[in-house]
Amino acid sequence: MPIIKPGDFEDARVKALLTRHLEGMHANSPPGHVFALDWSALQRPEISFYTLWEGEDLLGFGALKELEALSGEIKSMRTADEHLRKGVAAAILEHIIAEARRRRYSRLSLETGSGPAFEPALMLYRKYGFLDGGAFGEYQRSSFNQFLHLELDAPRAERRSVTVDQGMDRQLRQRMLAYYDERAPEYEEAYTLGTGTASIPDPEAFKADARTLEGIVAREVRGRAIDLACGTAYWLPHYAANCSRITLFDQSDRMLDEARAKASAQGVLARCELVRGDFFDHDFPRHSHDAALVGFFLSHLTEAQERILFDALRTLLDPAGRFLILDSAWTPERAKFNSKTERQSRRLNDGTPFEIYKRYCDRVDIVRWAREQDVTLRIEHFGPAFYAVSGRFGRKPRW
Ligand SMILES: C[S@@+](CC[C@H](N)C(=O)[O-])C[C@H]1O[C@@H](n2cnc3c(N)ncnc32)[C@H](O)[C@@H]1O
16 A cells, blocks of 8 residues: 655655656756756745655655745656656646645646647646646746646635735734724825835825826726726726726725715716625626726735635636736835835824835735736836736736
């Protein structure tokens, strides 16, 4: 009866199979395209290395690398030549999938080569539910590699509750949500007066970039639109005329009161549905919108939460749908006054102090989204204060 044990790197049989594995990888991929881990690289704390034995015979090995708290990568799967076609790889894969579930990973990913030598492994991964997908982690897509992912069915709500807190303490999050609720009546001063943002002191920087963003919103948001974390619906007057239906979604009652008043003043309330909810607990109907506007929300999310945002956009957008992200840019000007990620003190006009979480994004972050999320992005504007990025998951834009 074969048993799985943590790999012993001092064992000559393990070393020999590992050497064979690396030779095989190099023989089947062009130089510079082999990402298999060597013996020393496998001995890192984020890697669990498993070996399958029958008595004294080493049948094969595989490794699980923790990419971040909620996802993992399968590395270095190998069956000893004399034990091929006996179910060795399947046994190791099942062990790794079970371990990933035990750790409550939401996703297991792998990078592999292309060509006939990789076909048997690909068939196995597909049999276990892995699907083709985008590059992840540090990988770049090339004609010599491909990426597969297995979504693990840890209950969604449970997964979210772990992720929601990631990188942000619960108290800070609650305080930030309360801040937005209380700030609702004076919130738009950030755009109209350029004040209240605890950042670049020159109000003109905000006012000028806000004008630019208004034009982009007018061009990009249309059809059945959702304004996610809409706040006061500041951008509504710029996109409402293009839209047949508008969902205004926010966690704050007072923000939604402001949004309702704005929709009413614009004469578009009948086309609007106002939904109060916490983004992280909400199940958005699948493919229900043509456009999603995400204004100044992403910079209040950690990187782990950012991934939930992209998942939600992928779910709620029609396959030909588009999103537009507006937010605070990380620029040399900003760097004079802020840290790229920070807790920020904010004060209401009456002096009431609050604290918020802020994570500014630069062009490198935007490129990272494109790579990690497999989305097509276009930087519409990257100003001293604000940026606008449009994107889509599908291939054919409708407009
Ligand atoms: C900086 S304001 C942006 C408002 C608007 N989108 C804009 O562009 O001006 C952030 C908004 O996100 C909302 N918000 C923050 N976390 C939320 C969550 N988890 N679910 C729903 N709304 C949230 C706040 O209530 C606030 O209205």
